[in-house]
Amino acid sequence: xxxxxxxxxxxxxxxxxxxxxxxxxxxxxxxxxxxxxxxxxxxxxxxxxxxxxxxxxxxxxxxxxxxxxxxxxxxxxxxxxxxxxxxxxxxxxxxxxxxxxxxxxxxxxxxxxxxxxxxxxxxxxxxxxxxxxxxxxxxxxxxxxxxxxxxxxxxxxxxxxxxxxxxxxxxxxxxxxxxxxxxxxxxxxxxxxxxxxxxxxxxxxxxxxxxxxxxxxxxxxxxxxxxxxxxxxxxxxxxxxxxxxxxxxxxxxxxxxxxxxxxxxxxxxxxxxxxxxxxxxxxxxxxxxxxxxxxxx
Ligand code: C5P
Numbered sequence: 001x002x003x004x005x006x007x008x009x010x011x012x013x014x015x016x017x018x019x020x021x022x023x024x025x026x027x028x029x030x031x032x033x034x035x036x037x038x039x040x041x042x043x044x045x046x047x048x049x050x051x052x053x054x055x056x057x058x059x060x061x062x063x064x065x066x067x068x069x070x071x072x073x074x075x076x077x078x079x080x081x082x083x084x085x086x087x088x089x090x091x092x093x094x095x096x097x098x099x100x101x102x103x104x105x106x107x108x109x110x111x112x113x114x115x116x117x118x119x120x121x122x123x124x125x126x127x128x129x130x131x132x133x134x135x136x137x138x139x140x141x142x143x144x145x146x147x148x149x150x151x152x153x154x155x156x157x158x159x160x161x162x163x164x165x166x167x168x169x170x171x172x173x174x175x176x177x178x179x180x181x182x183x184x185x186x187x188x189x190x191x192x193x194x195x196x197x198x199x200x201x202x203x204x205x206x207x208x209x210x211x212x213x214x215x216x217x218x219x220x221x222x223x224x225x226x227x228x229x230x231x232x233x234x235x236x237x238x239x240x241x242x243x244x245x246x247x248x249x250x251x252x253x254x255x256x257x258x259x260x261x262x263x264x265x266x267x268x269x270x271x272x273x274x275x276x277x278x279x280x281x282x283x284x285x286x287x288x289x290x291x292x293x294x295x296x297x
Pocket of ligand 1: 036144187
């Protein structure tokens with residue numbers, strides 16, 4: 001997030017998407033959430049957020065781009081800015097412009113990332129100097145995936161999303177993100193897993209990997225637990241994964257609760273060729289792992 005040099009009343013920044021390199025959903029918790037064990041990676045497909053002080057009260061939001069997203073109360077960047085106003089500037093107001101590129105409700109964490117960007121933008125705009133921990137705690141009030149977006153961009157996530165360990169696995173690969181064009185409801189996907197309250201055995205642990213080949217090999221021993229659930233009702237997702245592998249991906253996997261499927265390519269040109277050629281009626285994006293800036297802690 002940075003203050004616009006030509007207009008110091010405006011803070012701008014990127015809100016990147018994420019993928020889950022593996023995602024284990026362990027048990028349901030008494031609070032209704034699920035314990036997860038997942039490796040999150042920020043990627044270069046990004047929304048853009050700008051926040052400025054306004055003379056009115058509350059949050060006024062304009063969404064540019066993906067037409068399906070409302071600029072109202074269900075928009076996470078609006079909720080994030082409202083939370084920041086309630087906490088720190090109860091009589092204040094902000095204008096938000098959200099430029100959407102990440103498809104909505106697709107397992108790429110776009111809404112969560114925008115929420116984190118809204119918190120960070122207000123932190124900078126209001127000169128609050130909140131620590132990383134404080135920003136993560138505010139983020140968790142808006143959604144389980146929000147705290148991740150205050151890390152350096154790669155982390156093992158546990159709990160419902162708040163327990164994190166930053167990691168340094170290889171990032172020298174290319175991604176192809178394939179979105180079949182329909183949204184998946186996260187609560188419905190979790191409910192379909194029918195997990196009990198009993199804590200299962202040991203969680204999957206990914207060993208240290210020095211090369212991307214080792215990384216792919218070890219990731220191959222994990223999976224995304226939502227895949228078997230969707231296999232029954234959304235067979236298209238399995239077809240996308242199989243096709244990505246046929247076209248040269250070293251790994252193809254669902255991200256989050258879906259429906260985006262990513263292909264991890266160690267051969268950049270294979271990924272590039274695929275994206276340039278397009279792919280039937282599916283929306284397809286090129287992306288790469290992205291380090292996130294970590295601002296003052
Ligand atoms: O935290 P967030 O608002 O993103 O979660 C949306 C829904 O997804 C929750 O209400 C819950 O049904 C489900 N969820 C879950 N366990 C998690 C994260 C989300 O059950 N760790």
